[in-house]
Amino acid sequence: xxxxxxxxxxxxxxxxxxxxxxxxxxxxxxxLNIYPMFETIYQSFFxxxxxxxxxxxxxxxxxxxxxxxxxxxxxxINTFKFTIVEVPFSIIIALILAVxxxxxxxxxxxYRTIVFLPMVAAPAAVAMVWKWLYNSQFGLINxxxxxxxxxxxxxxxxxxxxxxxGIWSDIGYNMILFLASLQEVPKDYYEAANLDGANGILKFFxxxxxxxxxxxxxxxxxxxxxxxxVFDFIYMIMxxxxxxxxxxxxxxxxxxxxxxxxxxxxxxxxxxxLLLVIIMLITIIQIFxxxxxxxxx
Amino acid sequence: MKKIYFxxxxxxxxxSTIFASGQSEKVDNNEVSNKPxxxxxxxxxxxxxxxxxxxxxxxxxGIKAEVQVVNWNxxxxxxxxxxxxxxxxxxxxxxxxxxxxxxxxxxxxNLSDKINQSDEINLDNYxxxxxxxxxxxxxxxxxxxxxxxxALWYNKTxxxxxxxxxxxxNWSWDDLYINAKKLTKADGSVYGYANKxxxxxxxxxxxxxxxNGYIISDDKKKSGLDNPNTIEALQTMQKLIDEKIMPxxxxxxxxxxxxxxxxxxxxxxxxxxxMLSSFKSNEYIKNNCDVALLPKNAKTNRRVSIFNGxxxxxxxxxxxxxxxxxxxxxxxSKEGQLLQAELGITMSAYNNTSANWKSxxxxxxxxxxxxxxxxMVMYPYSKSSVKWELAVNDSMLEAWxxxxxxxxxxxxxxxxxxxxxxxx
Numbered sequence: 001x002x003x004x005x006x007x008x009x010x011x012x013x014x015x016x017x018x019x020x021x022x023x024x025x026x027x028x029x030x031x032l033n034i035y036p037m038f039e040t041i042y043q044s045f046f047x048x049x050x051x052x053x054x055x056x057x058x059x060x061x062x063x064x065x066x067x068x069x070x071x072x073x074x075x076x077i078n079t080f081k082f083t084i085v086e087v088p089f090s091i092i093i094a095l096i097l098a099v100x101x102x103x104x105x106x107x108x109x110x111y112r113t114i115v116f117l118p119m120v121a122a123p124a125a126v127a128m129v130w131k132w133l134y135n136s137q138f139g140l141i142n143x144x145x146x147x148x149x150x151x152x153x154x155x156x157x158x159x160x161x162x163x164x165x166g167i168w169s170d171i172g173y174n175m176i177l178f179l180a181s182l183q184e185v186p187k188d189y190y191e192a193a194n195l196d197g198a199n200g201i202l203k204f205f206x207x208x209x210x211x212x213x214x215x216x217x218x219x220x221x222x223x224x225x226x227x228x229x230v231f232d233f234i235y236m237i238m239x240x241x242x243x244x245x246x247x248x249x250x251x252x253x254x255x256x257x258x259x260x261x262x263x264x265x266x267x268x269x270x271x272x273x274l275l276l277v278i279i280m281l282i283t284i285i286q287i288f289x290x291x292x293x294x295x296x297x
Numbered sequence: 298m299k300k301i302y303f304x305x306x307x308x309x310x311x312x313s314t315i316f317a318s319g320q321s322e323k324v325d326n327n328e329v330s331n332k333p334x335x336x337x338x339x340x341x342x343x344x345x346x347x348x349x350x351x352x353x354x355x356x357x358x359g360i361k362a363e364v365q366v367v368n369w370n371x372x373x374x375x376x377x378x379x380x381x382x383x384x385x386x387x388x389x390x391x392x393x394x395x396x397x398x399x400x401x402x403x404x405x406x407n408l409s410d411k412i413n414q415s416d417e418i419n420l421d422n423y424x425x426x427x428x429x430x431x432x433x434x435x436x437x438x439x440x441x442x443x444x445x446x447x448a449l450w451y452n453k454t455x456x457x458x459x460x461x462x463x464x465x466x467n468w469s470w471d472d473l474y475i476n477a478k479k480l481t482k483a484d485g486s487v488y489g490y491a492n493k494x495x496x497x498x499x500x501x502x503x504x505x506x507x508x509n510g511y512i513i514s515d516d517k518k519k520s521g522l523d524n525p526n527t528i529e530a531l532q533t534m535q536k537l538i539d540e541k542i543m544p545x546x547x548x549x550x551x552x553x554x555x556x557x558x559x560x561x562x563x564x565x566x567x568x569x570x571x572m573l574s575s576f577k578s579n580e581y582i583k584n585n586c587d588v589a590l591l592p593k594n595a596k597t598n599r600r601v602s603i604f605n606g607x608x609x610x611x612x613x614x615x616x617x618x619x620x621x622x623x624x625x626x627x628x629x630s631k632e633g634q635l636l637q638a639e640l641g642i643t644m645s646a647y648n649n650t651s652a653n654w655k656s657x658x659x660x661x662x663x664x665x666x667x668x669x670x671x672x673m674v675m676y677p678y679s680k681s682s683v684k685w686e687l688a689v690n691d692s693m694l695e696a697w698x699x700x701x702x703x704x705x706x707x708x709x710x711x712x713x714x715x716x717x718x719x720x721x
Contacts, residue, residue, distance in 0.1 A: 050402050052381045135551050137562070148485075153547035240370070240690065241495035242550035243698035260374050262684055 037276075044269035052265065062270035071246065071254060072271060076278070078159055079250045083227040085163040086170070091219060093167065094174030099208060101175070102182045112179070116172035123169065127236035130165045134237075150244075152237055158244035162233050170226075174219050181215035182208070213294045221286055228279050231256065251275045333361035334621055335386040339372040342574040346642035353636070354627050360620050362388070373683060380404050385612035387621045391439045393430045393605055393675070394682035400433035401680070406611040409436045411622050417630035423646045426675050427606035439608025440629035441646035443637070445570045446602040446669040447503055447591060449473075454585040455480060455487055455564040463587070464565065466668075469595040470504060470533045473565070477542045480564040489542045491563040493554045494697045495690060498603050498676055499569050504530045506601040507594035512677035512689075518718065522689065523711035530594070531703045538699055546698035558586075567591060570666045571643050577658045590665050602669035605676035606646050680721050688713040 044062055046055040066072055101112055118126065133140050134151035142148060151161040189207045198206070209216070231252040238245050238253075249257075251271060259268025338347065344366050351362045365386065367375050373395060379385040380399070391399065399405050412418050420428050423441040431439035451464055459480045464473070477489025492500030502512060510527030513520060521527055537543040544557060555572065557563045559582050568576075568588075576582045593600035609625040611618060627633045634647035641657030644650075644666065655663045679685070689710040696706035 050398055051377065051404070053402070136548060137552055137557075137560075150545075150547040150551070153550045239495065239550050240687070241546070241694060241697075243546050243694065243700075244550075260378070261370075262687065263377055 040269045041273055043265050044267075044273050046266045048263065048265040048267075051263075055266070058266070062267050065267065066270050066274060071249075072251075072274070074246060075249055075251045075254045076274075078248055079228055079230070079275075081159050082163050082166065082230055082250060083224060085160055086166040086227045086230075087220065087223045089163075090167045090170040090174055090223065091216070094171045094219075095178055095216070097171065098175045098178035098182055099204065102179060112175075115175055118169045119172040119176075121169075123232045124236055126169055127165065127233045130168075130233075131237050134161055153242050153244045155244040155247040158238075158242075159248045162230075162237060162248060165233050165237075166227065166230065170223065174223070177215055177219055178212065181212040185211040210295045214296055217286075217290050217294045221283060224282060224286070225279055228275065228282070251278075331361075333363040334388060334617060334624060336362050336364045336624075337372070337376070337386040337389040338364060338366055339369045339390065340571065341366050341368075343571070343642050346574065346637070346640040349640060350628065350633065350636055350642075351624070354624055357627075358623060360623060362624055383614060385614070387615045387617060388609060388611055388625060390442065391431060391608040391610040393678040394686065396430050396439070396608070397433065397678075397680045398683075399610070400431070400438045404613050405438040406613050406615065406618055406621075407436045408438060408440065408611070408622070411626075412437055412440075415626055417626050422631070422648055424606065424648070426604075427608070427646055430606065430675075431608045431610070439610040440625050442607040442609050442628065443571075443643040444604060444606045444646050444670075445644060446604050446666050446673065447499055447567050447569050448588050448602070448665040448669055449565060449567050449591050450558065450576075450582075450586055450588045451565045452558070452561060452563070452586050455561065459564075464589040464592070466590050466593075468590075468592040470507075470592045471595055473592045474533055474536055474542070477537065477565060478540065481542050486562070488544045488557075488563050489565060490537055491543050491549060491554045491557060491566045493566075494546065494549060494694065496686070497689075498605065499567055501531060501534055501693075502603045502677070503567065503591055503601055504533060504594075506603065506674045507591075507597060507599045509597055509599070513679055513714075513718075517679040520685075520711040520714035520718065522707040522714060528704050528707050531707060535696075535703045538697065546694070549697075558582075561585070573658060573661075573663070574641055574643070577641060577661070583660060588661050588663065588665050590668055599672055600669070601672050601674050603676050604670070604673040679718060681717050685714045685717040688717060 043055075045057060045059060047058045047061070049055055097115055101108055101115070105111075131152065132138070136142055136148065136150045136153070139151075141151065149157075152158050185208065189211070190203060193203050193207060229252050230250045234248055234250055234253045235256065238248055242248075252275065255268050255271045255275070258264045258271060336347075336351070338344065344364055348364055351364065355361050376385065376389065376395075380402075385404065391405070412420060418440060420437065424444060427441045427444060428437070431437060431441070449464055453463065456463055461476050461479050464476075468476075473490065480489040481487060494500065497505075497512065505512065505521075505527045508526050508530035510524050510530050511521035512527075534543075543549075544563065549557070554563065554566050555568065555575065558566045558568075559576075559579050561581070576586075591600055591602060609628050611621045611625065615621050628637070629647075631647055631650075634645035634650050635653055637643065638645045638650045638654035639657055641654065644654045651667050655667065692710035692713060693703075693706050695701050695709075696703040701709075
């Protein structure tokens, strides 16, 4: 009996301490993430009054407007375009760089640092520099190659120009994650493959990729979520008078426009709920699809 | 038991940090008056001049103030966020497009009593239209700061090269079109004319009103963008776009018109008088450019300039309303207004101070801006200006970038604008 109650006390203590230790994080999540999330969903059923006062309940009116809003549809397309270009390229290039920088070459750490540098720079600063590089009149790219391309104001290419900035800034981060994962692949597999006479490309596809597939999966999921939420590059680069704006603005960008520029929190919230649903669907699909290609050993 | 005490201690500490932030707001008055007043404006070019005026004020009264500049687009986002969160700056600029919204929601300090008691401020000394902008239900909420008009800047060097006579007061918009065409170079290195398309004040609104068109009806109930006179006036813009006399919208979106103008890519462009502080510090413009009257409308013989005037406002919940009042009283006094004009910050709202402004940059023909005051129209606004202006600019943008005609764009803009006005 005495033994059991002692065990119970210890269990309770462990339990209590566990909660105390995660309390700061939980509180932060509740106050900064969970509460605003429900508040946002709640807001999306209201029409916002001046300065957030006198909101009136309008039911699903914001959502009906959302479905019929061509700008929102275009923003969904733009967001997908950005994601489809940005994510695969930033992963493939990072993977190749990681494999190359994992071999025995000179000045390895210098190269690693160079590739990682964009990650250290603030996105707003990165966007400002690229904005000048892309400038049609005074930009380095057009002047160096002596061409006249409207990189960021031609509606058919602007979104890809912005995706290139995204790729450039993400490669470093992805590469570090892949490098960490590559170091954990046992050397034995490669030695065995060498004995069997496999060449580098075969080893890459049959050993490296399967062995680090859990990391690739992690990067893929987080990158897609991040890409779907793209805002800062577009905000810094696109001007309201830019003819390409309609073809580049992402969902978060129009959410910002409606919520904070036009002060229509209700409609802005509806847009962001749509984004939440889209991201959730994509992530669920990925979690199911991973069973087909991710190897955990 | 020890552990429980420890846990409680942690809780108490954690909770006390929450209250700590609340307590720190209760500081005694001495400390408050040592802190500089917060002043928020949106024009970087005016900042050095305004800081100079504040230094003068600090020397006299000992009250310090600090200027924060937030660019035009973010200014309204930030100000509205401050209004909701109850943390507006002490003093800030007000603009016709937002004043009614701020006044009717009680966010600005009612200045009527202070004005009545003041020896320095008498609202009869300012243009009545500007005073009216900041009056709501017979109370005043801001002191007029400045008045602005629009005039036509031109690049003398490019005119000489093309052998074209400088713009003069007999020019009509058709003359502008013919001469702009002569100035345009086929290789795209020089364009004859450009105006800022992200807003109407510095460009196409002037054409519209000169042709007896309008943007919003006098009772502020109806859009004038589908008015035949409005559409007729904008056909000049259509010609300038179609014949590539104006730079493509892509180019103007990436580089502001003033950047294109000061790099010699554009021969003529209208700019507001507030641009003077930027232009007079630019060597290229000083050596090559000058300013003339806007062209007149051949049919109506009118030469309209849109005008506007900012106001200095105080936040309704400013903890230092009295000190803030002293500062804007200085800004609005005859002395302060003369100083503002002499420093070339902007034309001052105070009547008969323009001579001082004109002499702040004698190498430009600033008389043009003063002559434009002969036929002025107040910048069109209503309670929901912020919203319909964006909608109008977005629809017109499709015309500026050549996707649809101006006639189509203005009809579309009128429809959107009417919807927004009806929700006011």
